[in-house]
Amino acid sequence: MIVNNLKIKNYRNFKEVDLKLINSLNIFIGDNGQGKTNLLESIYLCSIGRTFRLNSEDELINFNENKCTIELLLDKNKYKINIELFLEKGKRKQVKINKVKLDKTGEMIGVLNNVIFTPDDMKIIKGSPIERRKFINIDISQIKPKYKYLLNKYKKIITQRNNILKNYYTNKENKDIIDIWNNYLIDIGTELIWYRNEYINSLKKYAVDIYSDISGNKEIFDLKYKCNIGNICDMDKESIKNIFHQKINKNIDNEIQKNTSMYGPHKDDLIISLNNKECKYFGSQGQQRSAILALKLGEIEIIKDEIGEYPILLLDDVLSELDNKRKGFLINYIKNIQTVITTTDDNDLINLTKDFDKKIFYINDGKIGNITN
Ligand SMILES: Nc1ncnc2c1ncn2[C@@H]1O[C@H](COP(=O)(O)OP(=O)(O)O)[C@@H](O)[C@H]1O
Ligand SMILES: [Mg+2]
Structure with missing residues (x-):
């Protein structure tokens, strides 16, 4: 399955983001505290409906706002699926799949399959x-x-x-x-x-x-x-x-x-x-x-x-934790799987992936720009 498009509004330190992802490697590079984990978390939320971090739900909404949305377009088994998540302070979160509201957030599990790997694992x-x-x-x-x-x-x-x-x-x-x-x-x-x-x-x-x-x-x-x-x-x-x-x-x-x-x-x-x-x-x-x-x-x-179909793979800053042999193994293993990967060290990852299809994004203070290789 492939996540084609991700739209975020007033979520964490992002104001408005509209990303087109490619079906192979999507690399997000940025210093600490710029929003890399936040971005992965937004995709995870569209999969599991809950964060993998310890925060309360209200903390997902931008500090200066009352509500936020995450919208994601997915290709799965030849179908196009639209997943929307609405959060509002003090209210229960809402999820829509193809514009239809779910009774319980838990029902969304299994629509967007993901595997996440973070240092915390x-x-x-x-x-x-x-x-x-x-x-x-x-x-x-x-x-x-x-x-x-x-x-x-x-x-x-x-x-x-x-x-x-x-x-x-x-x-x-x-x-x-x-x-x-x-x-x-x-x-x-x-x-x-x-x-x-x-x-x-x-x-x-x-x-x-x-x-x-x-x-x-x-x-x-x-x-x-x-x-x-x-x-x-x-x-x-x-x-x-x-x-x-x-x-x-x-x-x-x-x-x-x-x-x-x-x-x-x-x-x-x-x-x-x-x-x-x-x-x-x-x-x-x-x-x-x-x-x-x-x-x-x-x-x-x-x-x-x-x-x-393969799930979406989310890799949060894990390369720096692995030695060169394991890094090489991992990168080689995932080349046919849509992956969203974050890192602070651009040289390392770019070297490792020089023969692979990839899209590189830079994150700085919640703003995302991209260059395509
Ligand atoms: N609800 C929020 N509103 C605005 N900024 C937030 C919110 N939650 C977290 N942040 C900010 O997001 C930043 C951390 O983002 P994170 O994705 O963890 O960084 P990293 O790029 O290191 O992975 C911090 O600067 C933090 O203050
Ligand atoms: Mg992080």
């Missing part, structure tokens, strides 16, 4: 399990709308069930209804586990080969789904459900005592390892970066398998 390796769950949740949601729906449902079940566990002895009714909530938890939780297992298996297949290419066959990459209810490797849904039931039955007293749901996919993790050693603890900085790179490039291939 190191947290997928180094951070807590929450970061890894976020990573797989966004990935699977982009290709399986049903997963997103189930995930929302599951979150509500956890909230309700925790409430029941908390008031188990104070509210008599809770003793009667806990079984119902256990069944909800197990039914929906099993579906999520099943999706995750499938996804992680596919991601592993790609990432192992990609990592091997990056490292020159020196190290073996591995990805394992650490399912919180137990080892569910290659099990069918019925067997997963049985394990889940056993886990809950065995531990319900403990859950009541602790006032919280202790078992289920909301506690899952992902183990990323190199030569059988967990990358989080034993990987060097360079190995950890390569591992993330392998995961991100694997993600791209899975989206291609699912929807028949």
Whole structure:
């Protein structure tokens, strides 16, 4: 899929921007604080509907304005799709696809598929399990709308069930209804586990080969789904459900005592390892970066398998983090994928891409100019 046109109004430090992107490399060069990440974020917003940064939604609107818009034109599977996002201070954001307003922003996920790679993604390796769950949740949601729906449902079940566990002895009714909530938890939780297992298996297949290419066959990459209810490797849904039931039955007293749901996919993790050693603890900085790179490039291939087209790749200032060999590998890998890439160092990237089709833009204080090579 290709993003042809991006229009921005009063978003972050941009007043008015109207960009034509090309279907290969789009390079944005600028010093720190000029708007490079803001620009990538605007495309990401049209894909996921939420920012990947920590800001509140109002902070996306230019400091001096009350509302902003982002509009994007997409070619996907021979269709032209128009995505519009409207933000207004103090109001709920609105999304339109081909001029039709969506009831929920979440419905937009999966229309514009993207893979983003930022220096912050190191947290997928180094951070807590929450970061890894976020990573797989966004990935699977982009290709399986049903997963997103189930995930929302599951979150509500956890909230309700925790409430029941908390008031188990104070509210008599809770003793009667806990079984119902256990069944909800197990039914929906099993579906999520099943999706995750499938996804992680596919991601592993790609990432192992990609990592091997990056490292020159020196190290073996591995990805394992650490399912919180137990080892569910290659099990069918019925067997997963049985394990889940056993886990809950065995531990319900403990859950009541602790006032919280202790078992289920909301506690899952992902183990990323190199030569059988967990990358989080034993990987060097360079190995950890390569591992993330392998995961991100694997993600791209899975989206291609699912929807028949490559997603848009957003690379935020990641080249400076990679050594020359890895830079070369990455640039070569992405030459047939529409990529929006930001950098502070023009020489480096221009040298690396001298034989590639590209469009170069300069960003300065929210203003964007371009020269075409
Ligand atoms: N809502 C906003 N209104 C105006 N400027 C903003 C807003 N949010 C962030 N900025 C400005 O955007 C700049 C940072 O942009 P960013 O894209 O992160 O820079 P970089 O080019 O380093 O990636 C900062 O100068 C910041 O003050
Ligand atoms: Mg930046």
